[in-house]
Structure formats: C-alpha cells, structure tokens
Amino acid sequence: QKEVEQDPGPLSVPEGAIVSLNCTYSNSAFQYFMWYRQYSRKGPELLMYTYSSGNKEDGRFTAQVDKSSKYISLFIRDSQPSDSATYLCAVNDYKLSFGAGTTVTVRA
Amino acid sequence: EAQVTQNPRYLITVTGKKLTVTCSQNMNHEYMSWYRQDPGLGLRQIYYSMNVEVTDKGDVPEGYKVSRKEKRNFPLILESPSPNQTSLYFCASSLASGSAGELFFGEGSRLTVL
Numbered sequence: 001q002k003e004v005e006q007d008p009g010p011l012s013v014p015e016g017a018i019v020s021l022n023c024t025y026s027n028s029a030f031q032y033f034m035w036y037r038q039y040s041r042k043g044p045e046l047l048m049y050t051y052s053s054g055n056k057e058d059g060r061f062t063a064q065v066d067k068s069s070k071y072i073s074l075f076i077r078d079s080q081p082s083d084s085a086t087y088l089c090a091v092n093d094y095k096l097s098f099g100a101g102t103t104v105t106v107r108a
Numbered sequence: 109e110a111q112v113t114q115n116p117r118y119l120i121t122v123t124g125k126k127l128t129v130t131c132s133q134n135m136n137h138e139y140m141s142w143y144r145q146d147p148g149l150g151l152r153q154i155y156y157s158m159n160v161e162v163t164d165k166g167d168v169p170e171g172y173k174v175s176r177k178e179k180r181n182f183p184l185i186l187e188s189p190s191p192n193q194t195s196l197y198f199c200a201s202s203l204a205s206g207s208a209g210e211l212f213f214g215e216g217s218r219l220t221v222l
Contacts (some may be wrong), residue, residue, distance in 0.1 A: 008148060036211075043112070043198050043213030044151070049130065095166075096211060102152035 002049035003027060004072075004091050014107050023099045026070070032092035033065050035074045035104035038101065039085045047087070048074070064089025079106045110135045114116065114199050114214035121189055122222050123175070129217045130185045131199030137204045140182040142174065145194040145216075151198065171194055189221040 006023040013019055022037075031052055036044035048063045050056045056063045064073040070090050084106050089099040112133045114143050133140065141156040143166075149156055153166030156176040165211040171193055173185040181200075186193060197217045 006150070041216070043200075044211075045213065046210045060173065075178050092209075095156065098151040098214075102146055 003030075003097040004089060005103060006027045006089050008100045008102060010105065011061075011102040012105045012107060013054045015077055015079060015081060016086060017030055017079050017106075019074075019079050019106070021074040021087050021089070021102050021104070023072040024070055025072065025091050027091075028070060029095070030091040030093055033063070033072050034090040034092060035061075035063055035072075035095070036088045036098075037085045037092060044088055051074070065106065076104075079104075082105045110212070112199055112201055112208075112212050112214035114197070115135065116217060117215065118218050120220045123190055124188050127186050127189060128201075129197060129219070130181045131184065131214060132180050133182075133199075133201040133212070134180065135201060135203075135212065137203055137212070138179070138200035139204055140176065141211070142172070142182070142184045142202050143198045143200065144168065145198060145201075146195050154184070154197075162220050186189075186219075191221050193219065195219060207219065211222045 034049040035047045037047040038044040050063045050065050053067045053074045060077045062075040086101045086103045088101040093108045111142045114126040138159045142154040143151045152168045157163040157176040199214045202211045
C-alpha cells in the first residue's frame with residue numbers, strides 16, 4: 001500500500017473558482033504534512049506545511065489535515081491563471097513520501 | 109542565490125552507455141536525495157544521503173549508484189542505463205532530514221535512454 005494516495009486529475013477550473021485538492025495517507029503515525037507546487041519544467045517547491053491536525057491559512061491557500069480519517073486537503077480561493085501547476089501532497093516521518101500530484105489548470 | 113544545480117538538464121543516450129548526472133547545492137545542507145518522477149507515479153526516492161558519511165537506498169535504487177565525497181555534491185551514476193530508466197530526475201537537499209525539513213529541488217534532468 002502506498003503511503004500517500006492522490007487523485008492525479010487533471011483539474012481545470014475557471015479563474016476565480018475554488019480549487020480543492022485531496023490526499024489520503026496510510027500511516028496514522030505521520031505528523032508532518034506538506035504541499036509542494038511544481039510549475040512546468042521546474043522542480044517542486046514547498047507551498048505549505050502543517051503539523052498534526054487542523055487548518056493552516058496563507059493568503060488564498062488553506063491546508064487542512066484530518067488525522068481521524070487520514071485525509072489531507074488543500075484549498076485555493078479566488079484561483080488565478082498563475083496557480084496553474086501540479087500540486088503534490090507529501091507526508092513526512094523520517095523521509096518525505098509524495099503523492100502522484102494533481103495537475104491544475106486555471107482558465108482565464 | 110541559494111540553489112540546487114543539476115547537469116545536464118536534458119540528455120539522450122543509448123542502452124549501456126554509462127552516464128553521470130551531477131548535483132550541487134550551495135546552502136550547506138546536510139541531507140541530499142535523488143528522485144525520479146514518472147507520470148502517475150509521482151516522485152520516488154532513488155538514494156539519499158544524511159551527511160557525507162551516510163548514504164542509503166531509497167524506494168527504487170536498482171540500476172543507480174551515488175557518491176557523497178563532499179557536502180555540496182551528490183552525483184547520480186547510471187552504470188549501464190536501460191530504457192526503463194527514461195525519466196525526469198530531481199536532486200534535492202535540506203538542512204536535515206525528517207520532521208518538517210523543507211526540501212529544495214533542482215530544476216530537473218530529463219533523461220531518455222534509447
């Protein structure tokens with residue numbers, strides 16, 4: 001069983017829409033949860049991280065962790081064409097394990 | 109500028125011809141790692157190095173070697189490349205592994221093995 005599962009999409013939304021991305025993970029011992037963003041022809045870069053359960057907000061981005069259901073979410077409000085990228089969830093124990101990534105296109 | 113630099117960025121080679129992908133970081137990071145990225149499979153770890161003295165296999169080490177002779181460099185070696193090693197490769201580094209250590213990635217090396 002993979003440590004983290006992510007729907008690969010792709011996802012296409014109009015500008016201004018809310019983007020919702022989700023992952024599930026297998027090991028209840030995971031404590032650190034991250035979202036990386038990867039633009040085309042670039043390496044991934046850390047977007048947000050959350051420790052344990054709860055929400056974390058950064059501008060238009062909100063990361064949620066529900067440890068009871070082992071579910072990780074990323075929401076993008078008022079999406080912009082510049083948000084078009086692949087988003088990878090990751091869980092961190094002694095190493096990072098990545099989801100497959102969801103490719104998001106925000107149409108102007 | 110803080111960065112992870114990989115070379116070459118693009119490479120086409122033939123089966124069995126040894127090649128090396130170099131990786132260098134200028135952030136004085138202890139931890140370095142190599143990943144390959146394939147459609148539908150995401151990022152899979154090939155090898156990692158906790159520091160210059162400790163290197164270990166990741167999830168998909170077969171067909172690869174690494175070397176960590178100095179802190180800043182972590183080359184990936186394909187002794188006898190095969191077509192199933194056609195992929196996009198990323199080198200990454202962080203201050204330390206585990207916990208919330210942010211990984212900094214290079215821009216990737218796209219390798220095609222014919």
